[in-house]
Each structure stands twice: as C-alpha cells, then as structure tokens.
Amino acid sequence: MMLRAEQVSKRYGEVSVLRDVSFEVSRGQSVAVVGPSGSGKSTLLHVLGTLDRPNSGRVEIDGRAPYDLPARELARFRNRGIGFVFQDHHLLPQYSVLENVLLPTLAFGNAGACGEDRARKLIERVGLAHRTEHRPAALSGGERQRVAVARALVNGPALLLCDEPTGSLDRARAHEVCDLLFELHAQEETVLIGVTHSPEMAARFARRLELREGTCLEV
C-alpha cells in the first residue's frame, strides 16, 4: 500500500469534519474525492498531505508515518514526497515560470543542475517551453495551472494531491489540464488524489470516495 488512512478524525473546535475515515490506495492508483461543499474534502487532502495533523487516527505514506516525524523531517518528507495543485495556482508573481517550478527544489538545498534539467523538461512537458522566462502575469489561467502542475511534480513526488485543480478554468481549459494530470500521473507512476465537483472529471479516476457527514464511502 502506498497510502493508508486509518480511522482518521479531524475536528475544528466543536465541528467534527472527518470521523474515523479509513481507506487504502495502492501504488499508481488514482482516486477522486467527491462530496458536497463543506463535507471535508479539502480537510482530507490537507491531512493526507501532512499539512494538518488529525486529532486521532493514523496516516501512512510509503510505509512511513509522517506525523510521527519531528517538524523539520516532516517538512522535508512533504517537500520530497508530496506534490500539491490547488484551485488557485499560488505562483509567485515576481518569479519566472522556470523559477516558480524550481522553488520546491531549493527548499532543502537539493537543487543543482539536475533540478533545473527536470524543471525544464516538465515545463516542456506541460507545453510551456516558449514561456519559460515569462512571469505568471503574462500567462492565461490555464497556462498558470499547467505551471502549477509542473511545480508539483518537480521533486518527483510519490503522491500528487489536487484540490479542484480545474475549478477556476473554463471547460476546454479544464479538460486540457485534466488530460495533462492523467498523462503525468501515468508516466510518473504517482498516486493521484483529486478533489473535484465535475462528474466528468471524477469518472476518469480509477476510484471515487465520497465524503458525507464526516464519513467516507467508496462510490
């Protein structure tokens, strides 16, 4: 198993968002997370992404229990092993496309020429070689989101978490970014977990998990 959630519960104050959520994902699988707004989809992604510690239960990624690690090692684990794509691209406006994609390689001094090589290859892969030196402001929404995908993959993560990655794009652009995510997921053999409201996008994942009133059902 690549990813395991065991009776994961998460509360914010009195509000119980996840209740004893358990599931397993094997290597290379893709899983859509669906459910009504406010059902805890983003919370689940943050917990799986080691960004938000559950109140109880256990998360295992690649045979390790990240929340057992000391803070700095947890940050390193996240940086190396997990890629994130959010609805909003979160690119840094003052940096070029190349610099934005390179950022995750700089965090723990593991950059070097090999990081830049990979960044350039990924930028080419997402169809933006001609935009390498441009700043995000010069790009369209779909192009920015493709940069965000390249950045998420630059450290070769085993786990790629996407929170409504095409939520702010028009249909045609959403389709392109979605195609790209699935192509790269197959090539890179990452586990792909994606929150989506689109039934069309959800249908492309190998599995679907639905959150409802804090519990999680395979649908």
Ligand code: ADP
């Ligand atoms: P979804 O992504 O499915 O729309 P979220 O995971 O964002 O849902 O939110 C689930 C519930 O948890 C909501 O009621 C939301 O208000 C609450 N919530 C999420 N994050 C926080 C937080 N940091 N502090 C307090 N409440 C939160």
Ligand code: MG
């Ligand atoms: Mg959300």
